[in-house]
Amino acid sequence: MILKHNFNLNKIKSDLKENGFCIIDNIFEENINNQFKNVAKENITKYKNKKFSLHERYFNKSFLDELINSNEIISFFKSINIDNLSYKGEYNYHFLLNHTPRSKNNNSKLNFHFDAYLLTMIIPINTDQKQNNTKAMSLEIIPNIRKITNSMLLNLIYKIFFQNKIFRKFSNSSYFKYFFKSKNIVINFDQIIIFNGFRSLHSASISKSKLNDEKTRLIFHIFNPFNKNFINNFIFDKIQKDRDNKVFTK
Numbered sequence: 153m154i155l156k157h158n159f160n161l162n163k164i165k166s167d168l169k170e171n172g173f174c175i176i177d178n179i180f181e182e183n184i185n186n187q188f189k190n191v192a193k194e195n196i197t198k199y200k201n202k203k204f205s206l207h208e209r210y211f212n213k214s215f216l217d218e219l220i221n222s223n224e225i226i227s228f229f230k231s232i233n234i235d236n237l238s239y240k241g242e243y244n245y246h247f248l249l250n251h252t253p254r255s256k257n258n259n260s261k262l263n264f265h266f267d268a269y270l271l272t273m274i275i276p277i278n279t280d281q282k283q284n285n286t287k288a289m290s291l292e293i294i295p296n297i298r299k300i301t302n303s304m305l306l307n308l309i310y311k312i313f314f315q316n317k318i319f320r321k322f323s324n325s326s327y328f329k330y331f332f333k334s335k336n337i338v339i340n341f342d343q344i345i346i347f348n349g350f351r352s353l354h355s356a357s358i359s360k361s362k363l364n365d366e367k368t369r370l371i372f373h374i375f376n377p378f379n380k381n382f383i384n385n386f387i388f389d390k391i392q393k394d395r396d397n398k399v400f401t402k
Contacts (some may be wrong), residue, residue: 153181153219153222153223153226154178154179154180154225154339155179155181155230156233157177157181158176158177158178158179159176159177161231161232164232164346164376165167165232165286168232168236168346168347168348169261170233171295172296172347172351172352172394173293173295173337173345173346173347173348173352174347175337175343175344175345176343176344176346176347177342177343177344178275178342178344179228180275180346183396184219185397186352187203187215187329188275188277188370189277189278190216191211191214191249192249192251192277192279192368192370193279193346194243195249195251196251196253196279196376199334200211200369201253201284202250202253203251203253203398204249204250204398205249205250205395205398206248206249206250206395207246207247207336207395208245208246208247208248208375209247209392211247211249215368216247216249219357220245220247220372221316225323225348226243227272228245229374229375230245231377232271232346233270233271233365233374234272234348235300235351235375237392239388240304241383242375242379243374243375243379244374244375244376244379245269245372245373245374245375246268246269246388247278247370247371247372247373248370248371248373248374248400249368249369249370249371250254250367250368250369250370251353251366251368252366252367252368253366254365254366256377257402261320261324261353262292262320262323262324262357263320263355264292264294264314264315264319264320264323264328264353264354264355265311265315265347265383266298266310266311266313266314266315266352266353266354267349267352267353267354267355267356267385268350268373268376268378268388269349269350269352269373269374269375269376270300270348270349270351270374270375270376270377271330271344271346271347271348271349271350271372271373271374271375272346272347272348272349272371272373272374273344273345273371273372274289274291274369274370274371275369275370275371275372276288276289276339276340276341276343276367276368276369277368277369277370278341279366279368280366280367281364282341283341283342284340284341284342285340285342286340286341287338287339287340288339288340288341288367288369289337289338289339289356289367289369290336290337290338290339290356290357291322291339291345291347291354291356291357292334292335292336292337292354292356292357293334293337293347293352293353293354293355294332294333294334294335294353294354295335295347295351295352296348296351296352297332297351297352297353298310298351298353299351300350300351300377301377302377304378304381304384307378308383310329314353323355328363332353334353335389336357349373350377351382
């Protein structure tokens with residue numbers, strides 16, 4: 153399932169600690185990557201090549217469900233989680249299959265946010281049979297800008313401060329990069345990125361020259377420190393319903 157010779161656990165942990173992210177060669181066997189492509193193509197056809205973001209409830213008892221609950225994947229994420237004291241040893245996850253079709257109307261604006269989960273892994277899916285060493289996506293990131301917190305209140309304050317319309321407008325100005333020193337990270341189709349999604353402010357990055365490119369990716373979110381918190385679950389369910397509405401109303 154996982155190509156263990158494609159990565160070094162100590163290097164991943166050290167990159168996450170020092171840089172907030174790491175880029176490694178794709179760690180999955182060829183048959184797994186082929187299944188990623190098949191699932192993506194099936195849903196692209198099903199939703200008539202429209203933009204979608206499908207969460208794990210769409211894939212109950214499927215290949216993706218079995219994969220993320222496999223002992224090998226659980227062991228991998230537990231072994232690289234440098235903030236393991238914060239989630240009390242409990243494995244939990246959320247994953248998304250995202251697809252953005254070719255369109256000149258795609259949004260190139262940055263939309264910075266924190267993830268609810270400690271670790272985020274993004275796997276680009278090559279549905280167009282492009283060369284594996286060509287650019288698949290890019291991410292704008294301000295690594296490890298905040299510390300881990302066990303306070304839901306403090307977590308909400310962070311999100312309210314950074315995830316509002318005023319900050320979003322500022323983040324798309326020419327002054328933003330000067331003050332926050334954000335990094336633009338480019339990932340090829342034969343690579344994946346793992347980063348501290350909870351601690352790092354980040355946004356998908358689309359240049360105006362790339363608006364017409366198709367983008368498909370699988371995103372794993374692992375270890376939510378507030379997995380059993382009522383407020384967290386209320387917000388999470390609302391986001392899921394919003395995603396569902398966008399899929400079914402298009």
